[in-house]
Amino acid sequence: IQNANPFKKLNDEIFVYVAKKQKEIDELKRLEQFRREFLADVSHELKTPIFAAQGFIHTLIDGAVDDEQVRDKFLSKAAKSLDGLDALVKDLVVLSQLEMGEVKMSFERIDFIQVIQEVFEQLEKSALAKGTSLLLKPPYSGNVWVKADPQRIKQVMINLVENAIKYGNENGRVVVSLEEDKKHILVFVRDNGPGIPPEHLSRIFERLYRVEKSRSKDRGGTGLGLAIVKHILNAHKTKITVMSKVEKGTTFKFKLDRIDS
Numbered sequence: 001i002q003n004a005n006p007f008k009k010l011n012d013e014i015f016v017y018v019a020k021k022q023k024e025i026d027e028l029k030r031l032e033q034f035r036r037e038f039l040a041d042v043s044h045e046l047k048t049p050i051f052a053a054q055g056f057i058h059t060l061i062d063g064a065v066d067d068e069q070v071r072d073k074f075l076s077k078a079a080k081s082l083d084g085l086d087a088l089v090k091d092l093v094v095l096s097q098l099e100m101g102e103v104k105m106s107f108e109r110i111d112f113i114q115v116i117q118e119v120f121e122q123l124e125k126s127a128l129a130k131g132t133s134l135l136l137k138p139p140y141s142g143n144v145w146v147k148a149d150p151q152r153i154k155q156v157m158i159n160l161v162e163n164a165i166k167y168g169n170e171n172g173r174v175v176v177s178l179e180e181d182k183k184h185i186l187v188f189v190r191d192n193g194p195g196i197p198p199e200h201l202s203r204i205f206e207r208l209y210r211v212e213k214s215r216s217k218d219r220g221g222t223g224l225g226l227a228i229v230k231h232i233l234n235a236h237k238t239k240i241t242v243m244s245k246v247e248k249g250t251t252f253k254f255k256l257d258r259i260d261s
């Protein structure tokens with residue numbers, strides 16, 4: 001930043017010097033700092049699963065492969081690390097495209113009930129494994145038309161419902177509910193899990209921020225899911241809100257434009 005050239009060339013003779021305001025300089029410095037920290041954090045996040053997979057594979061090469069039980073255990077651990085790496089890289093690509101404004105949203109008239117049903121179907125297996133019930137309230141039989149990008153809005157719902165299952169209690173409940181008015185629908189994704197302590201609430205939408213790092217990683221989290229949600233909803237010109245009560249649960253809420261059927 002310090003080296004950025006403040007001179008602009010109008011033509012061969014006239015140069016214009018624009019002194020930046022201190023506020024702008026401070027903001028640029030802050031962004032630069034943020035970028036550096038993010039790069040350092042990302043490198044660390046990438047190295048962790050690579051080192052882990054390397055460790056297991058080298059131990060196998062060094063002889064552990066001869067013990068059948070150890071072999072299977074180490075192979076599945078190495079595979080898990082690489083799956084995590086794969087998820088992280090995919091999320092990083094999506095997030096950076098969203099942040100650079102490279103993702104063109106295609107707004108269409110879509111049935112939000114169908115989106116929810118597809119999301120529930122996709123996550124049925126992980127919900128079942130944890131004994132979590134997935135519920136839509138009220139139980140709609142008809143359609144609710146909204147204006148949204150079909151793939152991206154489904155991604156939003158997947159990330160929110162997946163988190164609700166992942167961080168919720170065993171045998172818990174995840175409820176998606178809708179409230180409609182003339183112009184909008186309000187979408188709520190609620191769980192009855194352990195909740196998020198208030199000091200973390202304002203930070204969970206930041207890239208790579210996790211309330212409990214090790215627990216989140218154990219559950220297959222990349223730390224980017226909510227940052228992706230925030231960006232997609234911003235592109236829909238809407239915001240997401242989170243409310244949480246420790247030991248009671250968490251609710252995420254956002255609004256979408258309705259379209260008359």
Ligand code: ADP
Binds near residue numbers: 164191209
């Ligand atoms: P991750 O990939 O780690 O799940 P997210 O960006 O989706 O990352 O979420 C950020 C953090 O917010 C999570 O690591 C978790 O600590 C917390 N979190 C998100 N959703 C919930 C929820 N429904 N209940 C409790 N904690 C949550």
